Amino acid sequence: MFYLGRDKVAEAETRLPGSPEVPEWSERFATLAQQASNPHLKRFYEAGAVAGETPIADVPMLSIDFETTGLDPQKDDIVSIGLVTMSLDRIRLREGRHWVVKPRADLRNESVVIHGITHSEVEDAPDLTRILEELLDLMAGHLMVVHHRGIERPFLDAALRQRIGEGIEFPVIDTMELEARLHRRRPPGLIDRLMGRSSESIRLADSRGRYNLPYYRPHNALTDALACAELLQAQVAHRFSRDTPVCELWH
Amino acid sequence: MQAEHLEILDFLRRWQPFTELPEETLNHVATNVEVSYFKAGDRILEFGAPVDAWYFIRSGAVEVYRRNGDLYNRLSEGGYFGEFGLLRHKLTRFPAVALEDTLVYLIPDAIFSELFENNELFADFVEVEDRTRLRHALARREDANELMTSRVESLVTRAPVSMDIGSTIQAGAKLMRDEGVSSLLITDSSADDREDLPSHKARMVGVITDRDIRNRLVAEGLDYATPISKVMSTDIIHVEHNQLVFEAMMAMLRYNIHHLPVLKHKEPIGVLALSDIIRYESQNSLFVVGRIFRAHSVEELKVLSGEVRSCFSRMVNEDANSRMIGSAMAVIGRSFKQRLLELAEEKLGPPPIPYCFLALGSMARHEQLIVTDQDNALILDNSYDPNIHGEYFSDLSDFVCDGLDACGYEYCKGQIMATNPKWRQPLRVWEQYFSDWIEKPTAEKLLNSFIFFDLDAVWGKSEWVEHLTNLISRKARHNSTFLACMARNALLRTPPLGFFKDFVMEHSGKHTRSINMKRRGTAPLADLIRVHGMAVGSRSRNSFERLEDIIEADILPTGRGQDLRDALEFISMVRIRHQALDLEAGREPDNDIEPENLSDFERKNLKDAFQILSNAQKFLKYRYQPGRAN
Incomplete structure (x- = not known):
């Protein structure tokens, strides 16, 4: 995952929960299932989305992370995908996956430095289309969890448009946004500035540290997906409850 | 995934x-x-x-x-x-x-x-069960050092070569040459009516060695036709086939002999020679002891204290168990005392009346390590007259205790030393001391004297120690008030709960930085075992031997004796290993251990061992109540 860029994009998208543009996702999925022509995509929508008032403890989730060639979904592409299924109680590594895929955009050296996936590795990797069916089946019936929704959803949407001619929509829980609700709600006050305090970093590693979660080496999509899954468990344990309706958390 | x-x-x-x-x-x-x-x-x-x-x-x-x-x-x-x-x-x-x-x-x-x-x-x-884990941990370690824990039997490679007592010494020498052996067992077929032997077996009556032929035959200029009975040694020291090799080693040291017949069911199955052991144990405490006895002054002895430490490190590196190390260190300590007493008698002249020099505490229990103070005392003949003999024994005590201090055995802070007139008394006073402690016990009185209940003779009249041991065993066994007082004192030092991160966890939930492995581990275990040992009339001094007696007497719940043995062994070894590490790093060794220096394996097993000790203390408290028949 691309922390550096994500921070910047986050500011634009942050909003308070419960605002009107949150769609009723189960209805939206029913509509999309009608419209989708790709059979895998159709199946994904048919599996449905949980109702907004469902308690978070009852929601099957999938924590997902992409490494990409850059930050722009229109120009850049996905290099690797890591995901792991979870509930509020358990993250199950047995049901986790990690793929390296061949991007249709150039793999730039700056991004190689970050995620460590090299040109020769992607040369041998399959195109996203080859794993699409498996990916969509794993996503089906799960609520996606990401750390910064500016990446995974738009990138998957763009990648599908390019490959199958139609995009994808789904709700996500964004652990970075949950963190931002706490730390970016107000700008640093005068005292803070005099004391040299800046606002808290909401990058994944820093956020995890606040919940006594261990340090994991970043930028492996599977590790980052696990790290994000653990962060959500910690955030709900500290700041929400098992009964919190999922509509207060998702976007 | x-x-x-x-x-x-x-x-x-x-x-x-x-x-x-x-x-x-x-x-x-x-x-x-x-x-x-x-x-x-x-x-x-x-x-x-x-x-x-x-x-x-x-x-x-x-x-x-x-x-x-x-x-x-x-x-x-x-x-x-x-x-x-x-x-x-x-x-x-x-x-x-x-x-x-x-x-x-x-x-x-x-x-x-x-x-x-x-x-x-x-x-x-x-x-x-945590304790099962501890036992496996110990067993695995022992697997790794088969050599050091092997039985005497395993070193016996051939049946003994023997000869009848009627032969001449020359015939004996020829047989030794032909068989390529350095010793012969001498048997007497006419003495076969002894009730302790099967009737068809000849009785072993003596041993002949190369050394005997040199010293008693050639040097004395005796005829080659001299009957073998005139040259052989008749006071036969032997070992049992199932004793540990290191015990055979200690017997050789103690009696200054190089050949030990090995018996199984009262029959000789072979002879163990010093050279057999040396082949196995090229580096051991024997050499240090040899040098102690060749030292001619306190100065020369002092030089050897460094050797003691390297001998200790060597044994640890060779994976010796705590019993072997404790025993070897005690034998070395004894040897220092013995040599110092020889030197003292050379300087002061022969003693005017018989005496016995005592070792107390860990040395007597054969559980000595390198960080130790001297605990000793003197028993004097009942004819002792302070006006006539007082100065001699006072000088003798000063010489020995100063010498020990110079050799690294620090003065006892509690003044339990022969230099203290209170602990330099005739036998009848010692009898009184023990009778008073046992018959009119108070916990306070016993707190300062429990160390005397671990006593061993180092030099002189060792039969007096036997006598006192008998007296203790007879009087203590059924005296519930005394046992209750001893038990109460044995509960004063308790183990911690375990470890948490880099801290020692106390039962109160408090944390401390380090733990004294002696005060919180081996000492309370030895105390507890001593009480049980006295209750079953054990005359053993070593804690492991006492435990064997206790297990045999069957006074503990099933399996708990074995647990205590494992716990004692594990805690002792952690203490020993950390002292060896201190030596290796050039630090002055001590009994304090910081949890950050413990391996994960040690932490987990130590916690189990502490748990066993803690439970055993609860049982002790319950079992020895004043007035309760034991």
Whole structure:
């Protein structure tokens, strides 16, 4: 995952929960299932989305992370995908996956430095289309969890448009946004500035540290997906409850 | 999931018992891990609730409780819990609560069971009963040093060569040459009516060695036709086939002999020669002892104290067990005393009346280590007259105690030394001391004198020590008031609960930086074993030997004696190993251990050992109450 860029994009998208543009996702999925022509995509929508008032403890989730060639979904592409299924109680590594895929955009050296996936590795990797069916089946019936929704959803949407001619929509829980609700709600006050305090970093590693979660080496999509899954468990344990309706958390 | 998920794999690999697992198995475990987060104060497992996984702490801290609410354990990163429940009906037996925000890796029941069934090391480690784990840990270590713990029998390579007492010494020498042996057993077929031998067996009546032929035949200019009976040694010291090699070594040292007949069911099965042992043990305490007896002054002895330390380190490196090290160090300590007494008698002249020099405490128990003070005393003949003999024995005591201090055996802070007139008394006064302690006991009085109940003769009239030992054994055994006082004192020093991160955890929940392994471990164990030993009339001095007597007398619940033995061995070895590490690093060794210097393996097993000690103390308190018949 691309922390550096994500921070910047986050500011634009942050909003308070419960605002009107949150769609009723189960209805939206029913509509999309009608419209989708790709059979895998159709199946994904048919599996449905949980109702907004469902308690978070009852929601099957999938924590997902992409490494990409850059930050722009229109120009850049996905290099690797890591995901792991979870509930509020358990993250199950047995049901986790990690793929390296061949991007249709150039793999730039700056991004190689970050995620460590090299040109020769992607040369041998399959195109996203080859794993699409498996990916969509794993996503089906799960609520996606990401750390910064500016990446995974738009990138998957763009990648599908390019490959199958139609995009994808789904709700996500964004652990970075949950963190931002706490730390970016107000700008640093005068005292803070005099004391040299800046606002808290909401990058994944820093956020995890606040919940006594261990340090994991970043930028492996599977590790980052696990790290994000653990962060959500910690955030709900500290700041929400098992009964919190999922509509207060998702976007 | 792919094995490239290294975070979990790398973490597991760092901790017992995963360190022992093959890579492939470890991968299998890592890919099946489940993860859960608990915030501080969350209940992780409730008593009686179903448990479906084994909990391994990734970060944070967890407290595990007994059913009655007592704290059972406090665990941090790398700690685990839930195995009790998994192995018994899949229901939680020890509830657990997150003490800090905690992330746990859960090993699903199916994977845990698979590991437990298929991997012996893994099973050993998480065995239901902590004490079983401790025993396995000890057993594995002993496997690794077969040589040092081998039985005498294993060094016997051939049947003894023997000859009838009627032969001449020349015939004997020829036989020795032909057989290529350095000793002969001499038998007497006419003495076969002894009731302790099967009638068809000839009785072993003597031993002949190369040295005897040199010293008693050639040097004396005797005729080659001299009957063998005139040259042989008749006071035969032997060992039993099942004794440990190091015990044979100690017997050779003690009696200054190089050949020991080995008996099995009262029949000789071979002869063990010093050279046999040396082949096995090229470096050992024998050499240090030899040099002690060749030293001609306190100055020369002082130089040897460095050798004692390297001998200690060598034994630790060779994986000797605590009993062998304690015994070797005690023999070395005795040798210093003996040589100092010889030197004292050379300087002061022969003693005017007989005396016996005593070793007390750890030296008497053969549990001496390198950090030790001198505890000694003098028994004088009943004809002692202070006006006539006082100065001699005072000078003698000063010489020995100063000499010991110079050689690294520090003065006793409690003044339990022969230099203290109170502990330099005729035998009848010693009888009175012991009678008074045993018959009119108070806990306070015994607190300062319990060390005298571990006593051994070092020099002189050793039969007086036998006499006093008999007196103690006879009087103490059925005196419940005395035993209760001793028991009360044995409970004054208690072990800690275990370890938490880099701290020692006390039962009160308090943390400390370091632990004194002697005060909190070996000493209370020895105290406790002494009380039981006295109650069963044991005359043994060594704690392990006392334990054997106690187990035989069957006064402890089944298995608890063996547990105590394992606990004593493990705690002693941790103490010993850390002293050896101090020596290696050029630090002055002590008994204090900082948990940060303990391995994961040591921490877990030490905790088990402390638990055993703690339970044994509870039992002691219950068993020895004043007025209760034991």
